[in-house]
Amino acid sequence: MPISSEFQSIYTKKWEIFISQCSTNSSLRYTELSNLFQLTAAKHSDLGGMSYFEMQENNQAWVLSRMRLEIEHLPLWHEEVEVKTWIESLDGVRSVRNIQMLQDGKPIAGASSLWVVLNTEKKRPEGIAINHDHLTKHPDLKATQKDYDRVDLNIKTKKIANYKVKYSDLDIVKHVNNVKYLEWCLDYIPVEILENNGIKALDLNYLNELNYQDEVSIEISVIIENSIYLYIKKDEKIYFALKIEI
Structure with a gap:
């Protein structure tokens, strides 16, 4: 898909927590926290003209290499949260992305993540083929106290x-x-x-x-x-x- 008119350098998506995403204590599972973060990141990439299908036109895909999740509080079943994401850096082969979960405007969890462009046929990293000049990077805006490691x-x-x-x-x-x-x-x-x-x-x-x-x-x-x-x-x-x- 082309770059969406809704695309912004900092993207926010609202999510409601469903029972299937919760553990026995009614809190969001840690796995579902990671999943919501990755789904939001993927949607941001879609809006920015770098969806899975567009990347596949050049036999490429974004692959998660490292992620650090920091958790202060986990939301409960029925509660609503916002997940915000932005690109910290992108050098053509690697991209650092920050993701943050907020509840009532207060950050409750965050992620620092490293993504690599992989040629899905050759199974090795390579420079991204899609032009990314339209992307604004936010090198000083962090979602975690420590970066991925x-x-x-x-x-x-x-x-x-x-x-x-x-x-x-x-x-x-x-x-x-x-x-x-x-x-x-x-x-x-x-x-x-x-x-x-x-x-x-x-x-x-x-x-x-x-x-x-x-x-x-x-x-x-x-x-x-x-x-x-x-x-x-x-x-x-x-x-x-x-x-x-x-």
């Missing part, structure tokens, strides 16, 4: 589960959906942490893609300085790394 891949962990990728895990480009990695990991976090909304921040690193029927292991660390580390591995290689601050 690299998760330490050398933490001692133990295997807690094996998993085989199912059809329901896949997205439109036939690899595992970003949110699924987080979902798999959070299933092994103590229930009392989840029930009490005890997670303050999440650092997510997407290192390699997983595909249908891939067999992986999920590994977890002990609590280290109020943080828990989880790795998803295939053939002993880390494909996804997660740091949870509690």
Whole structure:
């Protein structure tokens, strides 16, 4: 689609929280927070003339590489929120995007994210083919206290589960959906942490893609300085790394 007349450099979308998005304590799930952030970012890209279909005209797609989520408060079922997003930088191959959730005008969660332009046939990064001169960048406007970061891949962990990728895990480009990695990991976090909304921040690193029927292991660390580390591995290689601050 061409650049929409509704496109603005800072985009805001309203969302109502539905019961299917909530956990047993009626709060928005952490996975759904991540999903709403990514859906809002995708809509902003659509309005700006860089939708999935336009990117695919050049065999390209935006791929999430890293994200940091900081959570002060999670909304409840039936409540309404606004999600705001803007581009911090875009150098042709990589883009840093900020995303923020607000309730009654007050920020309650935020994300700093790194996206990479991937050639979907060659499976490697390359410069974006679509002109992006119309995009205003906001290098000094942040949604989090800390930027996205690299998760330490050398933490001692133990295997807690094996998993085989199912059809329901896949997205439109036939690899595992970003949110699924987080979902798999959070299933092994103590229930009392989840029930009490005890997670303050999440650092997510997407290192390699997983595909249908891939067999992986999920590994977890002990609590280290109020943080828990989880790795998803295939053939002993880390494909996804997660740091949870509690």
